[in-house]
Amino acid sequence: APVRTQGRMTATPTNGHADTHATIMFNFRSPNFLDALMSVMLMCTIVVVIFLTAILVSNGVTHIVLRPLEKLLNVVKEVAGTIFTKVDNISRTVANKNREEDQDSDSQEGNEAKMLERVLKKLNALSELTVKKAPIEGFNDLTAADKSLMRDYNIRVVEEEPEGRNRQRLSVANQDRQKANDLEAKVAPKLGDARINWNDFLDWNFDITSYSRLQHESLGICLMHLYESPMTEPILAAEAGGAEEVMSNSSSLVQAPTPTAAAGRQSVAARRVSANTNVSGRRKSQAARRVSHLDDTAASIANFIMALSTTYADDSVAPYHTFAHALDVSLTLHRVFRAIHSECYLSMHERLGLIVAALAHDLGHNGFNNNFLIRTGDTLALVYNDKSPLENMHCARLFEITSKPGAHIFQKMDPVRAKDLRQVVIEAILATDPQANQALIKEMKMTYDIKTDMFDTLLDQMEHPERLPPFEVVDFMAKPENSAMLRRLFVHYCDQSNSFKAWHLCRKWGMLLLQEFWHQGDREEELGIPINPLFDRNKVHGARAMVSILEGCVVPLCSVSRNLFPFFFKCEDYLLENMSKWTREWYSEAKPTREEAQKVAERRGNLRRAQRERIDKLRRRAQKDKERVPE
Numbered sequence: 217a218p219v220r221t222q223g224r225m226t227a228t229p230t231n232g233h234a235d236t237h238a239t240i241m242f243n244f245r246s247p248n249f250l251d252a253l254m255s256v257m258l259m260c261t262i263v264v265v266i267f268l269t270a271i272l273v274s275n276g277v278t279h280i281v282l283r284p285l286e287k288l289l290n291v292v293k294e295v296a297g298t299i300f301t302k303v304d305n306i307s308r309t310v311a312n313k314n315r316e317e318d319q320d321s322d323s324q325e326g327n328e329a330k331m332l333e334r335v336l337k338k339l340n341a342l343s344e345l346t347v348k349k350a351p352i353e354g355f356n357d358l359t360a361a362d363k364s365l366m367r368d369y370n371i372r373v374v375e376e377e378p379e380g381r382n383r384q385r386l387s388v389a390n391q392d393r394q395k396a397n398d399l400e401a402k403v404a405p406k407l408g409d410a411r412i413n414w415n416d417f418l419d420w421n422f423d424i425t426s427y428s429r430l431q432h433e434s435l436g437i438c439l440m441h442l443y444e445s446p447m448t449e450p451i452l453a454a455e456a457g458g459a460e461e462v463m464s465n466s467s468s469l470v471q472a473p474t475p476t477a478a479a480g481r482q483s484v485a486a487r488r489v490s491a492n493t494n495v496s497g498r499r500k501s502q503a504a505r506r507v508s509h510l511d512d513t514a515a516s517i518a519n520f521i522m523a524l525s526t527t528y529a530d531d532s533v534a535p536y537h538t539f540a541h542a543l544d545v546s547l548t549l550h551r552v553f554r555a556i557h558s559e560c561y562l563s564m565h566e567r568l569g570l571i572v573a574a575l576a577h578d579l580g581h582n583g584f585n586n587n588f589l590i591r592t593g594d595t596l597a598l599v600y601n602d603k604s605p606l607e608n609m610h611c612a613r614l615f616e617i618t619s620k621p622g623a624h625i626f627q628k629m630d631p632v633r634a635k636d637l638r639q640v641v642i643e644a645i646l647a648t649d650p651q652a653n654q655a656l657i658k659e660m661k662m663t664y665d666i667k668t669d670m671f672d673t674l675l676d677q678m679e680h681p682e683r684l685p686p687f688e689v690v691d692f693m694a695k696p697e698n699s700a701m702l703r704r705l706f707v708h709y710c711d712q713s714n715s716f717k718a719w720h721l722c723r724k725w726g727m728l729l730l731q732e733f734w735h736q737g738d739r740e741e742e743l744g745i746p747i748n749p750l751f752d753r754n755k756v757h758g759a760r761a762m763v764s765i766l767e768g769c770v771v772p773l774c775s776v777s778r779n780l781f782p783f784f785f786k787c788e789d790y791l792l793e794n795m796s797k798w799t800r801e802w803y804s805e806a807k808p809t810r811e812e813a814q815k816v817a818e819r820r821g822n823l824r825r826a827q828r829e830r831i832d833k834l835r836r837r838a839q840k841d842k843e844r845v846p847e
Contacts, residue, residue, distance in 0.1 A: 396442065396559070403438045410434035420551060420786075421718045424544045429525065432543055436521040436575060439546055440625075446565035446637070447513050447628055512628070519623040527579055527613060535735075536728040537581035544725075546574035548713040549706055555681065555783045560690045561702055565633050569640035572625075574707045576614040577645050581606065583732050584739070586649065591745055604649040611645050640703055647704035648711050650769065656708065657772050659701055664779045667692060671780055672833075678782040709777055709784075712770045715794055716787035722794045730758045759802035763816060766795050771823060778830075785831070792824055 404414045410431050416422055417435075424432070528539035549570060552558070558567060589597045589605050596605035615638070618624050626634045647656060664671055670688055677683060684690075692698060714725035737751030750761045774791050778784035799816055802808065808816075 399442050399444070403441050406434070406438050406441070410438075417547070418551065418554075420548075421721060422544075422547060423721060423724075424540055424547065425724065429539075432540060433521050433525050435547070436524070436543055437518055439543075439550060439571065439575075440517045440521065441514070442550065443564070443568040443571050444513060444517065446568050446633065447516075447625060513625075516623060516625045516627070520617065520625050521575075523617045523620070523623050524575055524579065527617065529581060529583065531728075534581050534583035535731040536725070537578040537583065537732070541725075542575050542578055545577065545707070545710045545713065546571055548710040549574045552706060552710060552783070556781050557684055558706075560685055561693045562699065565629075565637050566640050566699075566703060569637040570644055570703060570706055572614070572637075573641045573644035574710060576617075576641075577607075577610060577648050577707055577711065579610045579613045581610070584736050586651070587748070588736055588740065592743065604646055604651065607646045607649045611642050614641070614645075643700065644703055644707040647708045652704075653708070653769055653773060656701070656704055657776050660705065660776045660780060663698065663701065664776065674780075674782050678785060681783065705777065709773065712773065713787075715766055715770050716774070716790045718790070719794055719797050722790075723797075726762050726798075727758070730761060733761070757802055757806035759798045760806060760808070762798045763795060763802060766791065766798070767819060771795075775823075775826070785827070788827055792820070792827070795820055795823075 407414055407417055412427070412431060412435065417438075424435070427435070524542070525539045528534075528542065529537070531538050531540075553567060562570070584594075586597075586604065586606050588594075590602045594605070596609050599605070600608040618626060626637065629637070646652065670686075670692065673686055674689060677685065693702065715722055733748075733751045734753040737747050737753060740747045740751065750756055750764060770791065774784065774788050778788050799813075799820065803813060
């Protein structure tokens with residue numbers, strides 16, 4: 217067996233026989249030592265390399281990234297500090313200058329956070345408007361077929377106006393104003409024939425309920441004559457272009473009911489014919505056709521107004537929504553047009569369309585609102601799929617009348633303009649649906665938030681109503697989306713106008729409206745359906761119901777409208793005063809609880825305070841603008 221002795225291995229035979237001895241010696245110390253030494257050196261080398269690499273990377277990042285970034289942040293910090301310092305200094309200067317007027321308002325303007333909040337608010341409003349409108353740019357580059365397809369699918373497009381077109385608006389407005397003055401001079405004698413004073417006709421507190429139905433029709437005819445220009449302009453265009461043919465009348469039309477008015481038209485026509493005695497035969501024939509056209513237009517207007525008058529329900533069916541109400545809204549709209557210089561914002565045919573819409577906006581009203589028609593499954597609600605059934609019906613009845621021989625007031629108009637006018641009428645009538653009120657208010661508020669500084673410059677019109685609005689405002693409101701907003705606003709605003717007038721008129725119309733509401737409430741009780749709380753004559757006092765209606769619907773519309781048109785401040789004054797009188801009537805007759813009365817009084821006080829703050833702000837701004845003007 218092998219025997220190990222002192223590092224030496226000896227092999228001895230086990231069978232007892234002697235054999236040759238072999239000795240094998242192993243020494244692993246040196247290789248192991250060398251291997252361990254190399255491993256240690258490698259590890260040290262790796263550690264050194266990692267350390268050096270980390271130092272190099274750190275220095276590189278510092279030089280390449282951190283130091284430039286640090287310099288950039290220092291620059292930003294310095295610039296921001298400078299900006300905020302300057303803003304703070306300016307705000308402090310303004311605050312010191314106007315401390316006696318309003319310290320709180322100016323200190324808020326000096327707060328950077330408030331300023332940033334206002335900017336973000338405007339950006340948010342602009343973003344919402346942009347997403348909502350989503351116009352198609354480059355519409356003019358499309359082919360005629362593509363343009364027609366876009367319009368058929370009611371896709372909003374942006375049509376570029378010819379260069380310099382915007383700068384002509386005020387000039388066109390002046391021309392329209394002159395036309396309106398000429399028409400007023402022509403219409404004033406016709407009002408006298410109906411025993412109506414011209415000054416009363418223009419009075420904001422004109423009481424139309426004190427006149428007879430025949431006088432109502434005369435008022436409607438005279439009002440339409442004030443906007444008849446678009447009905448005759450196509451013939452004028454044919455004369456200017458030397459057209460050989462003019463559409464002839466094929467319908468038998470009744471004459472206007474006022475003999476003196478017809479005589480006046482004949483005398484005007486005779487003067488126009490005599491003025492053409494020295495021109496060519498072709499021009500004479502065109503002048504003769506012009507006379508015939510004017511007679512036809514006057515008769516069409518008379519037939520149209522009489523058809524409207526007979527289509528409106530009797531006051532026994534709808535005490536409030538009568539022809540008198542529609543005429544009152546239309547006359548109020550005419551006064552608004554005069555007060556705000558509407559010729560700067562809307563074309564003549566757009567204003568004609570709005571007047572027609574105002575005359576017909578409640579045509580055929582049966583005394584029940586949309587909610588009642590929908591809940592009872594009325595035929596109108598089924599036909600129009602619960603979407604503004606009354607307003608859609610009003611539009612349909614209107615165009616049924618204008619399609620009849622003798623009352624087609626749009627027959628002589630250019631087809632493109634007539635189509636646009638029809639769209640104006642439809643949009644305006646549909647906008648009178650109370651369900652559309654909040655959407656319109658929101659759109660107007662966003663418009664004001666985007667151009668607050670621009671609209672604030674209109675304060676000058678409060679003190680000088682004869683002055684035209686600044687061109688910047690005219691140009692902005694002439695954009696298609698803003699013009700459409702105005703067309704939806706005006707008739708809807710004037711539809712609430714009984715609350716913007718003297719108390720005796722406000723209360724008279726308000727009581728008629730309450731009678732209609734109570735009649736619907738009685739009908740709901742008969743049918744066994746839930747009664748609208750405001751329509752229950754046994755639970756809610758009439759004056760309290762009117763306060764609720766004004767607070768919930770009319771006040772928000774009036775408040776946002778006067779931001780765009782300073783003339784409406786006058787309307788807001790009437791509104792707040794009438795609210796106070798309705799409230800006092802409620803206090804004296806219904807004896808409300810102290811807590812409920814206090815809440816109403818507090819809300820009314822907040823409205824009055826907001827109005828004063830708005831006026832004070834505008835006046836301070838106007839004073840600052842005057843101070844900036846060099847002597």
